[in-house]
Amino acid sequence: MRVAIYNSDTQESKRLKRMIIQGLAKEGIPYDEEQPDLVISIGGDGTLLSAFNHYEDRLDEIRFVGMHTGHLGFYTDWRTFEVFDLIESLKTDSGQSVAYPLLNVEAKFSDGTRQNFVALNESTIRDMVKTMVCDVYINAELFERFRGDGLCISTPTGSTAYNKSVGGAIMDPKIVGFQLGEMASLNNRVFRTLGSPIIFGKDAVLTLRLADDSTAVLSCDRTQIMLGEVRHLTELTYSVAEQQIRFAKYRHTNFWRRVKASFIGGEA
Incomplete structure (x- = not known):
């Protein structure tokens, strides 16, 4: 499995990108921005939208993972302190995904x-x-x-x-x-x-x-x-x-929990 990272321009996103690339290298997971099988978006929903546009011609071949550096979005499941948990999930990846129209x-x-x-x-x-x-x-x-x-x-x-x-x-x-x-x-x-x-x-x-x-x-x-x-x-x-857009289903947050957290209040 080849992994790419698409990040926002903030210092925090750049720091997380370096951490993930180092973790991928340690585990022997190839990093490839041209022909990835999985794209990790670091930032927010806007960053994932940009990643989607960037890889639009390869949607049938890739899955996305979202890591948010601010508030929980509707396309971002992972938090900044969960880098090593995410890499561990990549090690046991079996191609599982959830697709949206x-x-x-x-x-x-x-x-x-x-x-x-x-x-x-x-x-x-x-x-x-x-x-x-x-x-x-x-x-x-x-x-x-x-x-x-x-x-x-x-x-x-x-x-x-x-x-x-x-x-x-x-x-x-x-x-x-x-x-x-x-x-x-x-x-x-x-x-x-x-x-x-x-x-x-x-x-x-x-x-x-x-x-x-x-x-x-x-x-x-x-x-x-x-x-x-x-x-x-x-x-x-x-x-x-x-x-369709496909997300790697390691730990995909329930949609209605996101809605509640975003518009009503409470934990997602």
Whole structure:
């Protein structure tokens, strides 16, 4: 088994990286940042998001382990004082893992180009200049015309992130699907949307068709997709991705304990 480390830029994360590399060498476990079988993320959920993006083209071949240097996140199981316990777990690794669904995003632009993205947490589409207008299709059938600030489409594990702040529901990560949440929708006698989150199953396809004069901006996780002056978004299609993210299941913290610790209080 080949191991790589993806760390944040803090001194503590760099110190832990050195400790782990020394421990791996002592146990004869190869360190390989190019072709790893397992990636240890040191930092927080943001660092793991960056690690996910860095190794996105190898998701079928690798598993992740998260070590947090601050508050317990939703993707980080190990604490900074557990370096040697983690290395001990690596020695007895048998390939065990837990997998979570990802979000596939297909974007079409006014110049005829297309791009595909995969999101771990969410994708957002919003307009900072004016009211965003788009037609919402569910499985190729028109459902509603949305007017408002924007829309947030999230994965089950990402449902505790930005989705929750816009009033979305928290989804059990064992559900294979995704969620649509509204951002400040216009609802009055003239304009009407459903006004509540929608949770889709694994086979659903969500399509958003934007107005011709749209100035909406697309983001996937923390990355904003640059559009430039010569093109704008015309259509977005969302579905459950074929890929999944896998975490090494040495000691994967219960999701609902994380939710309780993060939003209610108590130990995770």
